[in-house]
Amino acid sequence: xxxxxxxxxxxxxxxxxxxxxxxxxxxLRIDTPNTAASDIVADVNGERITRxxxxxxxxxxxxxxxxxxxxxxxxxxxxxxxxxITITAEEINAEVLRMAQTFDMSSEDWLKxxxxxxxxxxxxxxxxxxxxxxxxxxxxxxxxxxSNAELQTEYERNYGAAVQLRQIVLASKADADAVxxxxxxxxxxxxxxxxxxxxDPGSQPYGGMIRPIRRHSFHPHIEKILFEMxxxxxxxxxxxxxxxxxxxxxxxxxxxxxxDIAAVTEQLKIRIRDAxxxxxxDEVFMDLQKNAKVLVxxxxxALYNQYPGVAALLNGQIISQQELADLCVQKHGKxxxxxxxNRRLVEQACRRANIIISDRDIDTEIREMAEKHLxxxxxxxxxxxxxxxxxxEETGLSIPMYRKNVVVPVLALKRLTHPxxxxxxxxxxxxxxxxxxxxxxxxxIFFRAQDQRRAMEVWQLAxxxxxxxxxxxxxxxxxxxxxxxxxxxxxxxIARYCGHPELEAAAFSLxxxxxxxxxxxxxxxxxxxxxxxxxxxxxxxxxVKDELHTHIFEKKQQIIISRYxxxxxxxxxxxxYLTGESQNPALEKAMQDETSLQR
Numbered sequence: 001x002x003x004x005x006x007x008x009x010x011x012x013x014x015x016x017x018x019x020x021x022x023x024x025x026x027x028l029r030i031d032t033p034n035t036a037a038s039d040i041v042a043d044v045n046g047e048r049i050t051r052x053x054x055x056x057x058x059x060x061x062x063x064x065x066x067x068x069x070x071x072x073x074x075x076x077x078x079x080x081x082x083x084x085i086t087i088t089a090e091e092i093n094a095e096v097l098r099m100a101q102t103f104d105m106s107s108e109d110w111l112k113x114x115x116x117x118x119x120x121x122x123x124x125x126x127x128x129x130x131x132x133x134x135x136x137x138x139x140x141x142x143x144x145x146x147s148n149a150e151l152q153t154e155y156e157r158n159y160g161a162a163v164q165l166r167q168i169v170l171a172s173k174a175d176a177d178a179v180x181x182x183x184x185x186x187x188x189x190x191x192x193x194x195x196x197x198x199x200d201p202g203s204q205p206y207g208g209m210i211r212p213i214r215r216h217s218f219h220p221h222i223e224k225i226l227f228e229m230x231x232x233x234x235x236x237x238x239x240x241x242x243x244x245x246x247x248x249x250x251x252x253x254x255x256x257x258x259x260d261i262a263a264v265t266e267q268l269k270i271r272i273r274d275a276x277x278x279x280x281x282d283e284v285f286m287d288l289q290k291n292a293k294v295l296v297x298x299x300x301x302a303l304y305n306q307y308p309g310v311a312a313l314l315n316g317q318i319i320s321q322q323e324l325a326d327l328c329v330q331k332h333g334k335x336x337x338x339x340x341x342n343r344r345l346v347e348q349a350c351r352r353a354n355i356i357i358s359d360r361d362i363d364t365e366i367r368e369m370a371e372k373h374l375x376x377x378x379x380x381x382x383x384x385x386x387x388x389x390x391x392x393e394e395t396g397l398s399i400p401m402y403r404k405n406v407v408v409p410v411l412a413l414k415r416l417t418h419p420x421x422x423x424x425x426x427x428x429x430x431x432x433x434x435x436x437x438x439x440x441x442x443x444x445i446f447f448r449a450q451d452q453r454r455a456m457e458v459w460q461l462a463x464x465x466x467x468x469x470x471x472x473x474x475x476x477x478x479x480x481x482x483x484x485x486x487x488x489x490x491x492x493x494i495a496r497y498c499g500h501p502e503l504e505a506a507a508f509s510l511x512x513x514x515x516x517x518x519x520x521x522x523x524x525x526x527x528x529x530x531x532x533x534x535x536x537x538x539x540x541x542x543x544v545k546d547e548l549h550t551h552i553f554e555k556k557q558q559i560i561i562s563r564y565x566x567x568x569x570x571x572x573x574x575x576x577y578l579t580g581e582s583q584n585p586a587l588e589k590a591m592q593d594e595t596s597l598q599r
Contacts, residue, residue, distance in 0.1 A: 039051050039052065040577065041054050041333075041337055041576075041577050041578055042337055042340070042341055042574065042575060042576050042577060042578070043574060043575045044341050044344040044345065044348070044572065044573075044574045045344075045345075045348055045572055045573050045574065046573070047344060047348070049337070049340055049341070049344070051329070053340075054329060054333055054336060054337055054340065055325040055326075055328065055329050056325075057336050057340060058325065058328035058329050058332050058333060058336050059298075059321070059324065059325050059328055060398070060400075060401055061328075061332065061336060061397070061401060062328045062331070062332050063298055063299070063311075063324060063325075063328060064298070064299055066324060066327050066328050066331065067296065067298050067311055067312060067319070067324055069128075069327075070311075070312075070319055070323070070324060070327060071294060071312055071314055071319065072285060073128065073132065074314050074317070074319060075285070075288045075289065075292055075314065076132065076135050076136065076139070076288070077135070078314070078315065078317070079139060079288055080135050080138070080139065083139070085135065085138045085139065087131055087134045087135055087138075091134055092126050092130050092131060092134065093107070095130050095133065095134055096110070096111070096125070096126065096130055098270075099130075111125060119334075119335070121330070123330070124330060124331060133277065136277060136284055137273070137277055139284055140276075140277060140280055140284060144273050144276055144277065144280075146269055146272050146273065146276075150272055151261070151265065151268055151269070151272070152261075153216050154216075154268045154271060154272050155261045155264070155268055156214065156215050156216055156256075157214055157215065157216040157217050158214070158264075158268070158271075159214075159256055159257040159259055159261075159264070160214050160215055160256045160257075161214070161215070161253065161254065161255060161256050162212035162213060162214045162253070162254040163212065163213050163226050163227055163229065163250060163252075163253050163254070164212050164250070164251040164252050164253070164254060165209075165210055165212075165213065165226065165248045165249065165250060165251060166190055166191060166194055166203075166207060166208035166209050166210070166248070166249040166251060167194065167198070167200065167203055167208045167210055167246050167247065167248050167249075168183070168190070168193055168194045168197065168198045168208055168246065168247045169198045169199050169200035169203070169244055169245070169246050170197075170198070170199060170244065170245045170246075170247075171199050171244060171245075171486070172245065173237065173239070173245055175245070176237040176245035176246075176247060177237060179193060179197065179247060180234070180236070180237055180247050183234055183247065183249070184234055187232065187234065187249070190207075190208065190234070190249045191207030191208060191209075192207070194207050194208025195207045195208070196477055196478060197476070197477070197485065199244070199482060208249070209251075212254055213226060215227070222238055225238070226248060226250070227253075229248070229250035230250060231250055231251065231252045231253070232249075232250065233249075233250045234247065234248070234249050234250075235247060235248040235249075235250075292314060292315055293313075293314070293315050293316070294312060294313070294314055294315075295307075295312060295313040296311075296312045297310045297311055297312055297313070298311040298312060298321065298324065309321050309322065311323065311324040333578055334578050334579055337576060337578050337579075338576070338579075339405065341574055341576060342565075342569075343405070343409060345565075345568045345569065345572055346409055346412050346413060346416075346565070346568065347412070349412075349416055349568060350412050350415075350416065353415075353416060355412060355415050355416065357408055357411050357412060357415075361411055362403050362407050362408065362411065365407055365410070365411055366384060366387060366388065366403075366407060367382050367384055368382075369387055370382035370383055370384045370386070370387035373387070374386055374387055388402070391406070413561045413564065413565065414557065414561070416564060417557065417560045417561050417564050420560050420564070421553060421556050421557055421560055423549050423552045423553050423556070427552050428541070428545060428548050428549060428552065429541070430496075430497045431497075431548045431551065431552055432541045432544065432545075432548060433495070433496040433497055434495045434496055434497040434498065435495070435544075435548070436536060436537040436539045436541075436544070437495060437496055437536045437537075438495075438496070438508075438533060438534065438535065438536050439493035439494060439495045439533075439534040440493060440494045440507040440508055440510065440530060440532075440533055440534070441493045441494075441530075441531045441532050441533075441534055442491060442493075442494060442507055442510070442528045442529060442530055442531060443468065443471050443472060443475060443484075443488070443489030443490060443491070443528070443529040443531065444475070444479070444481075444484050444489055444491045444526055444527065444528055444529075445458060445462075445471070445474060445475045445478055445479045445484065445489060445526070445527045446479050446480055446481035446484055446524050446525070446526055447478070447479075447480060447524065447525040447526075447527075448480055448523070448524065448525070449520070449523045449524060449525060451480075451525065452518075452525065454478065455518050455525045455527065456518065458474055458478050458527065459515070459517075459518055459527055461474055462474055462515055462527060462529065463515055466513055466514070466515055466529070467513075468513075468529065468531065471489055471515075471529040472488030472489050473488075474489075475487075475488055475489030476488055476489075481524075489529065493534055494507040494508075496508075500521050500522075502519055502520065502521060503519055503521050503526065503528075506519050506528055507528055507530070510528065510530035511530060512530050512531060512532050512533070513529075513530065514529075514530050515527065515528070515529055515530075516528035516529075516530075570585065571585055572585075573585070573586075
């Protein structure tokens with residue numbers, strides 16, 4: 001139910017900052033009670049949303065993308081018909097079972113997981129995804145032949161000899177070179193250094209230990225180096241294309257798994273076939289598309305009158321807009337309807353408050369956001385076009401839908417909550433102190449809350465030699481926070497009202513070269529080393545009062561908008577017939593009261 005609200009909050013964060021009638025994009029249609037019950041998909045405080053309205057919304061949001069998918073599926077279907085290829089229900093069921101068994105599940109459980117975690121309905125999975133896999137497999141035919149050499153390679157990749165390794169991953173070549181020199185001199189420290197200084201979260205907690213590497217499963221030139229290493233050998237620094245640097249320690253070599261290739265041949269063939277199928281899918285599509293004649297009507301106003309009700313023509317065959325709309329509703333209807341219900345709640349609140357949002361209001365909001373967050377154009381005007389492009393990338397919406405589904409709700413919620421927001425002089429003074437007042441520059445070492453013994457040991461080491469250099473060395477070696485570790489303990493200056501009173505109190509009590517006690521900050525333990533106290537900036541509060549007021553107002557606005565929408569949702573009477581969700585607070589309270597009386 002909160003999908004729209006999450007989008008709106010994301011926009012508020014993205015913009016630093018939906019519902020009256022808008023002339024360019026009509027408000028949601030409110031249907032009369034005579035509307036056929038089968039066409040009703042939701043009821044929001046007595047106002048109905050119809051399936052046709054939902055279909056129109058889904059078409060606007062997803063029609064272009066889903067049309068391409070529909071064209072691709074139709075191309076495959078037509079080619080299957082031309083070659084007399086059929087996909088039976090038994091084949092589909094068998095493939096679903098095979099996929100489920102790869103995750104040690106039954107077909108029923110696998111389908112439930114897909115629907116719950118990926119939003120893919122069983123019907124969509126069978127008729128679109130599995131059907132497509134099987135159809136492409138049959139069309140690919142000869143391309144899926146498997147040679148003995150390929151079979152042997154796959155066998156070695158899964159069951160062959162392996163090398164067991166530890167790794168230390170660093171973010172820079174300089175760090176990697178320094179660590180390499182250190183572990184070459186003291187190989188016994190490799191696991192400890194991996195645990196405390198490696199930037200790879202997967203292996204770092206395990207002292208750098210990674211899964212055994214088999215042949216044909218890694219970068220070939222790196223694989224050659226690793227398999228030539230002997231137990232105890234340390235590799236040179238290896239740079240990866242992704243920009244990180246790795247040092248390996250060979251723990252030993254593992255013998256091949258004791259299993260005959262004949263026993264796993266069918267399983268290996270399935271893996272090879274699946275990999276090949278993924279690889280040649282694009283080639284199959286390209287071959288089909290070369291000879292296909294496609295006329296896309298959807299989204300082309302010039303063709304609408306000529307081809308009424310048509311979304312596309314594929315080799316003369318009609319793909320109707322109704323077919324496209326049904327597909328969009330099937331795949332995206334639940335999510336889109338949740339957003340429509342949420343927008344309807346905000347729209348109703350605006351009507352009650354006599355709030356109307358015009359095109360000019362929308363343009364002004366977009367202009368202000370561009371002005372606030374982007375550099376102006378050479379003529380000094382806000383770069384609205386660039387802002388809209390970024391907003392489209394952020395939301396995945398077209399400009400009209402972005403205006404309707406994001407900007408209008410944002411404006412509406414801002415206007416609805418504006419009277420509820422007050423900024424006090426005390427809050428302005430606190431913000432002034434936080435931004436322009438005295439600060440303390442410290443170094444810090446961070447530990448996880450459960451590492452109390454380690455924190456005490458490090459505190460004692462720091463206390464024995466209270467120097468910036470020693471503390472920095474300890475931060476590099478022991479701090480679990482990446483930034484403080486990379487910066488030798490350096491953190492941003494600590495100010496008054498920083499949001500962590502315990503950290504602030506400790507920092508301001510320190511003198512230069514003094515060490516704090518171990519401080520509990522949320523789920524972390526922190527040790528501070530004071531470098532210096534920084535004098536306040538020579539800025540008078542009158543000079544920045546308006547700026548601070550705006551900043552505080554916007555922070556409060558985000559919080560109050562969240563609470564306001566939660567209240568709208570909590571008080572709403574609604575029924576979502578696609579998901580089966582419903583709510584009637586008054587009725588629920590009456591039932592609770594009756595239950596209490598019966599007790």
